[in-house]
Amino acid sequence: GEDVEQSLFLSVREGDSSVINCTYTDSSSTYLYWYKQEPGAGLQLLTYIFSNMDMKQDQRLTVLLNKKDKHLSLRIADTQTGDSAIYFCAAHAGNMLTFGGGTRLMVKP
């Protein structure tokens, strides 16, 4: 089955860019997603990318997809303290999402 891996932790200063990385194993995944989870809350969809795209930009968010290496990244420009949360990448194949373990982003003022 699909396996999705993420680094555990990232710390940045307010105003810097954050880059969160993810790798996946199943090349048949059609869509790849980035979700944000704040303490005590459910998951909020931030953005997604279709597997035939290389890049997608959505305001402060940029998603890069390297399908050959099965590598996905999320760049947050001008990171704010409100961006502190856990970020999950997820691969969509069939009817299910397979999530990575999450990357905790800490933004220091």
Next chain:
Amino acid sequence: DAGVTQSPTHLIKTRGQQVTLRCSPKSGHDTVSWYQQALGQGPQFIFQYYEEEERQRGNFPDRFSGHQFPNYSSELNVNALLLGDSALYLCASSPRTGVPYNEQFFGPGTRLTVL
């Protein structure tokens, strides 16, 4: 639009008991998926319901069962609870058609603690 709602918010049970969690999908959605999120981990897919039938199942034992009602709401039942069943249970709904990327909207979850 109320979005995806789940009840109860928190639940405490003891080992061996049974539990039922409930989910109401977002308006206009007919597909409901359930995920288990253990502390410090990513969500894991339990199963998905569509047209009142289980459409796909993840790697979970038969102790986990579900149901979908004609109004598209859903229940997750867990029998013979184990300590390891303690987790946040997330419900997600999605529309069958209308969006190209099958976005799943998540509810706030039910926090289950098994003592």
